[in-house]
Amino acid sequence: MLRKNFPVEMVYQVFSLLIIFILIHGLYVSLIRPRADVFLAQQQARLEQQPDAVQEQNFYVIIRDYEQEACLILFVWALAILGFKGVLVWRQQVQLDQDLLQLPVNMPIGPEDTRELLRRLNDLPGPNRQRLLPTALLTATQRFAATRNIQDAATAVRVCCDTQGERLDSELSIIRYVAWAIPSVGFIGTVRGIGAALSQAHRAVEGDITGVTQSLGVAFNSTFIALVLSIILMFFIHQLQLRQERLILDTDTYCQENLINKLRIKPTP
Numbered sequence: 001m002l003r004k005n006f007p008v009e010m011v012y013q014v015f016s017l018l019i020i021f022i023l024i025h026g027l028y029v030s031l032i033r034p035r036a037d038v039f040l041a042q043q044q045a046r047l048e049q050q051p052d053a054v055q056e057q058n059f060y061v062i063i064r065d066y067e068q069e070a071c072l073i074l075f076v077w078a079l080a081i082l083g084f085k086g087v088l089v090w091r092q093q094v095q096l097d098q099d100l101l102q103l104p105v106n107m108p109i110g111p112e113d114t115r116e117l118l119r120r121l122n123d124l125p126g127p128n129r130q131r132l133l134p135t136a137l138l139t140a141t142q143r144f145a146a147t148r149n150i151q152d153a154a155t156a157v158r159v160c161c162d163t164q165g166e167r168l169d170s171e172l173s174i175i176r177y178v179a180w181a182i183p184s185v186g187f188i189g190t191v192r193g194i195g196a197a198l199s200q201a202h203r204a205v206e207g208d209i210t211g212v213t214q215s216l217g218v219a220f221n222s223t224f225i226a227l228v229l230s231i232i233l234m235f236f237i238h239q240l241q242l243r244q245e246r247l248i249l250d251t252d253t254y255c256q257e258n259l260i261n262k263l264r265i266k267p268t269p
Helices: 008-049 066-095 111-122 132-147 150-170 173-199 201-205 210-258
Strands: none
Touching: 008 066, 066 132, 066 173, 066 210, 111 132, 132 150, 132 210, 150 210, 173 210
């Protein structure tokens, strides 16, 4: 019971966020910001020697600021959560290729056969028994054994699949929040950059526009990176939702073909 109630997914999310933060922040401190500073210094020296030179773009400069770092951390964390959920869906999808009931092809199933079916389903290993397909089969078999009604068993399968679908959809709330937070963090960088540019407007009037252009670069770069990451993340979110919906539909089809369609009631004399 302790293992069943252990919040594996929550622990995974917390530790993955911590590890991703350490790795990405270390990458920024050791590589990205030093190279961006070197490039900006070279550009500044070049502009002093050649005032008419065109300022070049650099990847490290585009992603160097704190807003871009935060967006990247959230983006990789969301991908880690998506990967965790994708593996869970894949494991359940693989189970659809297994013969859990172990019945002959054309053998009808009567109420007297439900005890053996329930035993086979309950004998599955713990993690396998808690997945959607065994749960739907177990629920339908128990309902058929109790009511001796095929329609009740079919309804039990549908309700079980619908409930699981709603649960899977609700579990994506943290990922949807991250997908909303990334553009918001980018917008914070935009506001910060524009505010810094306005605070240096007096220097631009005097002819020194270096500080203004750098601050506007912060504004535009943070928005650019946030939007790009958000677009990529939404693609993977929709791919996971598609796999989850297919799992629900395939599970319902499996139960219909391998259990519901084989249920039979002996006519009363």
